[in-house]
Amino acid sequence: MHVIVVGLSHKTAPVEIREKLAVPESRLREALSRLCSYPGVREGLLLSTCNRVEVYAVVEELETGYGRVQEFLADTHLSLSSEHLTPHLYWHAGDRAIGHLFRVASSLDSMIVGESQILGQIKDAFEVALTHKASGLLLNKIVKKAISVAKRVRTETKIAETAVSVSYAAVELAKKIFSNLTEKTVLLIGAGEMAKLAARHLIANGVRQVRITTRNFQHGLELAQRFNGTAVPFEDYKTELAGADIVLVSTGASHYLVTADDVQRAMRQRMSRPMFLIDISVPRNIDPAVRPIDDAFLFDIDDLHMRVEQNREDRLREAAKAEQMVVEEVAVLGQWLQSLEVTPTIVALRSRTEELKRREVDKILARLAHLSSEDRAAVEALASAIVNKMVHGTMVTLKAEAKSSSGATYVDAARRFFNLEETPAVYPTGQSDVPELPDENIAGNGIGRLPEESLVPHTSKEQGRRVS
Numbered sequence: 001m002h003v004i005v006v007g008l009s010h011k012t013a014p015v016e017i018r019e020k021l022a023v024p025e026s027r028l029r030e031a032l033s034r035l036c037s038y039p040g041v042r043e044g045l046l047l048s049t050c051n052r053v054e055v056y057a058v059v060e061e062l063e064t065g066y067g068r069v070q071e072f073l074a075d076t077h078l079s080l081s082s083e084h085l086t087p088h089l090y091w092h093a094g095d096r097a098i099g100h101l102f103r104v105a106s107s108l109d110s111m112i113v114g115e116s117q118i119l120g121q122i123k124d125a126f127e128v129a130l131t132h133k134a135s136g137l138l139l140n141k142i143v144k145k146a147i148s149v150a151k152r153v154r155t156e157t158k159i160a161e162t163a164v165s166v167s168y169a170a171v172e173l174a175k176k177i178f179s180n181l182t183e184k185t186v187l188l189i190g191a192g193e194m195a196k197l198a199a200r201h202l203i204a205n206g207v208r209q210v211r212i213t214t215r216n217f218q219h220g221l222e223l224a225q226r227f228n229g230t231a232v233p234f235e236d237y238k239t240e241l242a243g244a245d246i247v248l249v250s251t252g253a254s255h256y257l258v259t260a261d262d263v264q265r266a267m268r269q270r271m272s273r274p275m276f277l278i279d280i281s282v283p284r285n286i287d288p289a290v291r292p293i294d295d296a297f298l299f300d301i302d303d304l305h306m307r308v309e310q311n312r313e314d315r316l317r318e319a320a321k322a323e324q325m326v327v328e329e330v331a332v333l334g335q336w337l338q339s340l341e342v343t344p345t346i347v348a349l350r351s352r353t354e355e356l357k358r359r360e361v362d363k364i365l366a367r368l369a370h371l372s373s374e375d376r377a378a379v380e381a382l383a384s385a386i387v388n389k390m391v392h393g394t395m396v397t398l399k400a401e402a403k404s405s406s407g408a409t410y411v412d413a414a415r416r417f418f419n420l421e422e423t424p425a426v427y428p429t430g431q432s433d434v435p436e437l438p439d440e441n442i443a444g445n446g447i448g449r450l451p452e453e454s455l456v457p458h459t460s461k462e463q464g465r466r467v468s
Contacts, residue, residue, distance in 0.1 A: 001042065002062045003138060003337075005097040006069040006089060007054030010111050013088035020077040021053040021085075025128075031076065032134040038068040043136045045129040045143065047104075049121050051111055056101060058138045066091050095334050098142055102326045105150040107159070114160040114315050119150045142333065149329045156325070159318040167197035169307045170278045170299070171205055174246055177276050177297055184245040185209035189237050189257065191223060192250025194280045199227060199248060211244070213237045215251075238262050242269035250280040260289040263296050280304070342398045345411050348420040349391060357387045394418075 008018065023031050023046060035044040035055065043058035055073065059065025070089065074082045092100050103109045105122050126143045129135040135143070154160060178184055186207050188199050191214050199210060210229030214220040217233060224231040232240055241247065241262060249258060258277070267275065272295050279286040279300040290298045299307075361383045365376055394414055401410045414420070 001138065002059050002065060002093055003056070003097050003142065004059055004062070004065055004069065004091065004093045005054055005056050005100055006066060006073065006091050007047075007052060008085075008088045008090065009052035009054070009109065011109075012090060017080070017085075017088055018051070018053060020080050021048075021073060022050070023048040023053070023076060028125075028128050029132050032129060032132050034075075035069070035072050036134050038072060040064050041068055043139045044134045045125055045139055047122060047125045049118065052104070054104075056097070056139060056142075058136070062093055095330050098146075098333055099326055099330045101142065101146045102149045102329060103323075105146040106153040106322055106326065107150070108153075108319055108322055108326070112165075113312075113319050116154075116160060119147070122150075123147065138337075141336070145329065145333050149326060152329075153322040153325055157318040157321050159315055159322055165197075166280070166301070166304045166308060167194050168201050169304045169311070170198040170248070170280075171201040172311075173278075173297075173299060173304075173307065174202065174276050175205070177274055178245065181206040182208065185211065185243055186246045186248060187237070187240050187244035188212045188223070188227075188229075189247065189249045190214060190251030190281070190285070191219060192280055195248045195250030195278075196223070198278065198280070202246065203227065207246070211240060213240065241266035241275075245273075245275060247275065247277045247286075248280065249278070249285045251285055253281070253285055254283055256285060256287040258286040258290070260287050260293065263290045263293055267293060267296060278304070342401075342411055345414055345420065346395055346398060349395065349414065349418055352418055352420055353387045353391050357383050 008021070010018070028046060028048075031046055032044055035041060035046065035057070040060040041057055042060065045056040047054045047056070053073070055069045057065060057069055059068065070082065070086070073089075074080060074085050100109070101122075105119055107113060107115050107118050110118055122143070126135070126147075129139065129143075174181060174184075181202065184207050186199060186202055186209065188195060188210065203210065210224075210227045211232055212220050212224045212227065212229050213232045213234045213236065214223070215234050217231065220231040220234075223229075237257070241258070242265075244266075247258070251257065263275070263277070274295045274297065277286055277290060277296060277298045279298065282301060284300055286298060286300070288298070288300075290296055361380060365371070365379060368375075368379075371379070394417075398410055398414060
């Protein structure tokens with residue numbers, strides 16, 4: 001069995017390609033059913049977001065599996081031929097596929113490193129795969145471990161602690177000036193997109209009072225309704241300054257709307273309570289002469305960009321730590337997968353030797369019909385003892401070498417020596433030969449205990465038949 005991922009992302013494909021492959025939630029069940037109906041595809045999980053479409057699968061043959069999944073993706077949108085799709089795809093198998101999922105879950109492969117949305121999207125995709133029995137033993141373990149790794153990255157690094165957007169950088173700075181935003185009032189002058197986004201972030205962080213003014217009063221009323229705030233006439237914005245703790249300015253004016261005199265006057269009325277001014281306009285709408293005024297803190301678009309770049313560098317340093325964690329966790333899971341390869345061989349060896357013993361014992365007992373039940377039992381016991389001693393060393397060696405780099409070589413040798421037929425790695429629930437993956441540590445990830453039947457890889461009477 002091989003674990004693979006085939007997909008594309010914002011790094012390899014433009015949005016017009018990504019949107020064609022995107023699978024809406026209403027079609028996920030049908031898509032997973034179609035994926036698992038391809039011959040040789042044993043398990044599947046489909047991750048579809050605005051920035052990536054990826055298929056994680058367990059396949060019997062590597063190259064054939066790649067082809068099946070690529071065909072599945074091309075069939076998702078019939079107007080997108082394989083020739084147009086292939087240049088945008090990436091393929092990974094084994095440790096590289098697992099490492100890729102760990103990096104995606106930890107937001108190391110995201111457009112904004114450290115964003116939290118992707119982990120929730122992976123959990124949702126996993127729940128859908130579980131519900132429709134598309135994932136099994138291998139994908140269940142791998143995805144659960146990916147969620148655990150993402151949780152470790154967020155706990156042990158500061159990858160998500162600093163703002164990397166201009167609008168959120170404004171909020172970060174506001175928190176440094178005012179420890180508590182709950183009782184603060186925001187004055188929004190103008191209706192620029194970044195200013196509106198910053199206002200949303202401020203509200204999400206506790207701001208309750210929002211006053212909005214634009215040259216078009218009707219537009220101001222519409223914005224006020226959206227922000228649950230109050231619209232004020234544009235000509236009154238200077239008188240509103242005194243009551244504003246945070247002033248956001250974003251207009252198309254080509255001159256300074258807020259002067260040093262305006263802020264001096266407001267600060268006298270405020271009894272020198274701090275005022276935070278954010279000028280996101282280009283050209284600037286707040287006179288830089290405001291900067292020397294005591295207790296008035298002015299930041300323009302360049303200040304915010306500088307803050308964002310500094311935060312990006314901080315995140316990249318934390319991302320380097322997270323990358324090392326991914327390498328460590330892939331190694332842990334890789335050892336488990338190597339040990340898992342041994343299990344079907346041991347099961348097949350036991351079955352093979354039991355079959356040979358049974359056949360030969362039945363032959364000899366048929367010729368020795370005069371033996372008593374005690375003697376027949378003795379023959380059975382002797383045959384079992386000889387067989388067990390013959391294969392004991394092989395089984396011990398297989399288990400001992402399971403996690404070594406040469407484990408696969410020992411498995412292949414055992415199959416050849418004992419003429420074992422290829423046996424699919426299907427493990428009944430509770431099978432004692434299935435090794436445990438240590439240190440899952442997924443408490444609190446939002447996914448409860450998996451149903452028992454989900455531990456068995458997906459096998460269906462429909463499998464092997466192509467569904468168009």
